[in-house]
Amino acid sequence: MNRNEHYFLRDKRILLVDDEQVVLDMLESLLKEEGFSSIFKCGTKKDALEQYALHQPEFTILDVMLPDGDGFSLLREIRKSEHIPVLFLTAKDQQEDLLEGLGLGADDYMVKPFSPRELILRIYAILRRCYKADDPLIILEGCIIDISKAEVYREGEVFQLTAKEIGILDTLYKAANRIVTIDTLCNSVWGDNRYGYENSLMAHIRRIREKIEVNPSSPLLLTTIKGLGYKLNVPL
């Protein structure tokens, strides 16, 4: 992963709201291991609003069930003043809760117990989507991509990227190290009418590989997951 950007994302102030102290401690430990440093914890809705006013967090992980209210109403109150990214982390696994959470504008919804690795990946995905680095460079093994200039720098050469290629790379980078299906990629580039664009997508992927890979016929950075889609391998 782009280390500069990594630092940039890890500098974000994160507010954790959960009524269970052990969960708060575990989340804090997890985030600190990942390199996040500005972490604030609270167990009630009231404390959360105070912490929010005090520290102005840039990302919030919210539990739905709180002793003095619920996470949904807390999100509504937070969103009155500013739009900060929110991830619901809750034991409530009903479809209705998920829909209500996402309907309120939450950026993601995860049900406890969760895979810590997945949580971290999702947090990065949300942060990447919401906060752009001043220098939007994607640093891969042996190559650097400058999205703003639509250029790839590899082995002293500069390769120009087309709009479609940037769209594909942007989608892959937002889900870095995760498989992105061909349907998602086609949707992001051509819209809902994805059917019939698989061959075009393959052609674009081939051109991207020619620009970013040392050996495009044996790709290491942009790998194919047979039958599913593609994955952009970003160093952690």
Next chain:
Amino acid sequence: MNVFQSSIRQFVIRTVVAIFLIACFNILLVGVYIYRFQQSVSGETAILPLIKQISGNIRMVDNRYEIPDSMTNELEKQNIWAMLIDDHSGKLLWIHKLPQDIPTHYTLSDIATFSRYYLKDYPVVAWKHPKGLIVLGYPKNSLSKLNYIFPYGELQAVPFRILFLIVCDLFILFLLYFYIGRKSIKSVHNILTGVKSLASGDQIHLKEYGDFSEVANQLNRTSDLLKRRQTAQENWIAGISHDIRTPLTVILGYAESIETNSSLPKEVQDKASLIKYQSTRLRDLVNDLNLITRMGDDSQVLRLEVFYPSVFCRALIASFLNSGVPDIFSVELNIDKNSEPVCLIGDRRLLQRAIYNLIHNCIKHNPAGCNIYVRVEARKQDMLFIVSDDGRGMTPEEIHLLKTRTQYLGSDNLFQFKQHGFGLYIVQQIVKMHSGSTGFQINTFGGLEVVISIPI
């Protein structure tokens, strides 16, 4: 026709048959009575034969009329008095034990009167004799004399009227049967509907009216009680699963943290990995319990939507792989070209869960690792989701057990599945909710192949 309606009909039929039998019995009794009456009027000692014999046997002996001793004895035995009235003079030619108050001279009008009714309250009968009229007088209150006069046509119509009466009776019986049957069925229909709904696990609220209002009331109370118990059970499971989730979150979080911490000894990492695996099993069990509870609830209806199975499966497998799968396993998706443009109507979340469970089963039952193959195929009327692996497979007996185990699906004893987990049970329930079918077989690799077929 249901059992209750049939019972009521049978009850009504039996009642009608009973009425018919009673009527037959009555007719028999009347027949016997008539026969005995006939016997009493036509036997040797009966009225008409006796007077006929007297009329035929009375003789003039020494200017006196006499009857044989046997007849005298019979008259005395029955306490009958007798006389012979002369046709011309109206005087008595012969008497036997004539009471004091009986006149000894009669006019035509006297004879016409007593022959129809009584003579001084004595019931009398008369019979012709060459010299006049033989009259027998029975003791007072021993006989009743009735005189009816019927028009001849009316008497001729009597057989037809009796037939008409029988037809009318049968018609009335049929109406009665129809009315009672219909009324009974109508009144229990409400109850029957309630019992059926209750048996299907639905909550009911019957109108409490009519003969069965008490039963309706009891059924309503039973339904409320069942609903309260069901809600309590669901709340209990939901509460327990919620409470388990928090400690599991912490255990899983720290276990994974220790597992991936390269600064720790490998032995510790392995133990953390084991804790994580067992915690994942617990998590799946909690999720399964929650889902089973919700699927058992009638309020849980399918959230149907139209989607492409191909897109759905790609997203599902990608998400599964993204969540982290041990290296000893691989998941390969193969989508039949024909199925790419085909849409399916179903509950995406539940179908996703079904396929996830099947993939998870491949992992669970092949701890040494295996390749997992997911295939999507469009048939004429069905969409097939095939999950198979090249793992240890199953013996024909185990396959047979899997197939026959489906018969326990309606059983209350879910713990029959405990030894196998709830995963497959959930898959079969979800497929059943989609009117589909589940098949099991051994594939060419010797591994297990599960085929889910959902109607398009």
